[in-house]
Amino acid sequence: MSSVRGGLAGVAMAALAVAAHGFAGGGYPGSSGLMLLVMAAAAVGAAAAALRPPAALPILMVAGQPACHLALSGLVQHGHAAGAMEFSAHGPMLIAHAVAAVGCAFLILITERLYELISRAVRVLLTRPGGLPARAPLSRRPHSVPDPKTLLALGAAGPRAPPVTA
Incomplete structure (x- = not known):
């Protein structure tokens, strides 16, 4: 499940960074x-x-947004590569990046939880129900040693002897 979270986080991080940056x-x-x-x-x-x-996911996503912002601002010519993270000049952009990161993290966590619930429900629906376990008769204990009298009646000379030949 962690690889799904990592893949979703990476793809969503890039998509939302571009969207927030453009917005x-x-x-x-x-x-x-x-x-x-x-x-x-x-x-x-x-x-x-x-x-x-x-x-850890929302914290990681918020920490990753400045790196994505710097990647976008350093190579996209829109006039703020030198002071890319100054709050006074670019407050709306920082807020857009932060909101995108937190929203993305919570969507990933909700998706992960829904995936767990749905996969468990499908597993329950598709699993063939087994019968009840058979109960042992109450008269005999499991793993009990047979009586020597019953062994003699079956043809044995004693509890450890080979069978009597006829």
């Missing part, structure tokens, strides 16, 4: 900016697959 007026990347963005998103996806607690 805030930053522009869309060219081929080299896109490659830098893919590398940053792949690193976030690999880290998301390695980290198990659910609370």
